[in-house]
Amino acid sequence: MRLPTVFIDGDQGTTGLQIHDRLRGRPDLQLVTLPADARKDAQRREQAINECDIAILCLPDGAAREAVGFIRNPNVRVIDASSAHRTQPQWVYGFPEMAEGHAQRIAQARRVTNPGCYPTGAIALLLPLVEAGLLPLDYPLAIHAISGYSGGGRAAIDEYESNDVPCAAPFKVYGLALEHKHTPEIQLHTGLAHRPLFVPSYGAYRQGIVLTVPIDLRLLAVGVDGERLHACLARHYANARHVEVVPLADACAMAHLDPQVLNGTNDMRLGVFVNAERGHVLLSAVFDNLGKGASGAAVQNLELMLAT
Template identity: 70%
Template sequence: MSAPIVFIDGDQGTTGLQIHERLRNRTDLSLLTLADAERKDPLRRAEAINACDIAILCLPDAAARDAVGSIENPAVRVIDASSAHRTHPDWTYGFPEMSAGQAERIADARRVTNPGCYPTGAIGLLRPLLQAGLIPGDYPVSIHAVSGYSGRGRAGVEEHEGQGAANAPLFQVYGLELAHKHTPEIQQHAGLGQRPIFVPAYGAFRQGIVLTVPIELRLLAPGVDGAALHTCLAKHYADAAHVQVLPLHESSALKQLDPQALNGTNDMRLSVFPNMEHGQVLLSAVFDNLGKGASGAAVQNLNLMLR
């Protein structure tokens, strides 16, 4: 039996390059690549996507939709790393640890949409707590996150590593209009009853994310405290290979969070920081925006679909 053919459409971008690097030495699959002169040829790309078993789309949203529209071969399966289909009801959300049975749904799916980098952390923290009823669906959620500049794609890398790198900003908060495209994705897949406030930022480091969600215990049911939130998360991810919940005694010893701590991995580390004196809890997620937040997640989903 021949090895499955995997075509990465857009393998010269930040996500596509890392996916290619993770797959290039695999012997259980065959990578289909296009020559430089063919990458922007729509006919050649259409031929390639219809000749593969699984296509991984690392494209802008409009181009991803066009690529899916060019598929005529019903046997072709797709992993879309863009945000084009993340809230589409016909696409399976590619976050295997999100809920029971999600990994199996991904394994059987024809169309899988990779989660966004920020939503991976936000949903990873919030969904188990909402499903358990510890956080109500109408809770006024605020999410703050800082990503490495590679989250901007080539533009961010060029700004910080190109000729004008000396003038690159050290830190910049953006999304000030509170209309970031990841917000509907977070709301839908976390199970929130109302739109969260999401404030993202870029730092002067290449990759990695720290995402935090502050919680006011007075807005939760009586008896719900930091320990209860931690127990819920720890139970949900007890068997997860790529999501770890830091024990409370270890998080209590931390003085800061390093967004680069898990770079180069497909892992995500969740932590709970209770302040019982003031009735407040900080939830945090640390992971690689190009790993669990992009290319690592795509390869994880690919492995599920190939099994």
């Protein structure tokens, strides 16, 4: 029996290395990568991508578009881990839990675009509430997130881990021009009428994300409270293998959120924290930016595609 061939283009980047580690040694597929001296050879890359069954692109946006342009074999399927195609309508968005039947869409797709790390958490929290009519499309959203420095790629990793570089700051807020590339992705896939205000940051730890969205209940319809928001999320993800909604009673007992608690997994934990007296709710998502936010999601999508 012929094993499916999976080619990782860009396996030496942060995401590519993690995907390679997750797939290495699996007996149910043939994993293909290029040797170091061929990784920038256009002809070798073109040959490899046209000879595989599924290509996983772990490349900068421009190189990912170039790789897709190499494809001549109509049977080649693609998972793009870059941000090059995340708002393109002809690509299937690779978040299996986002809607009923969406995992099947990914399973049957020829072109899948892996979600960004921050959008994974934001969309997980907001889309079910928007679709249920609990969160108005024109709600003035502010999204705050902190990621481990690996979210900044090789340059950020070198900055924090190299002995040749002065000690990096323990905490950095960035994207101060309010034009972060993930914002259009969040708006598109939640259906929001306006761009949310998105404030990202890095902490002095390697990986893991806490993303939070504050909600003022006064701006929601009469009768919509924290319990209804929580029930909506719990119902949406009731059968999701990789997404957990923390029970309200457990959330009430929590004193803090640890961004590293799910590192090394493909899981995401959603929380709803309620202050009924003040009319305030805080939505939260905790997950590994290199897991559910990158390589874990790519492998999850690969599993779905291999099953068809």
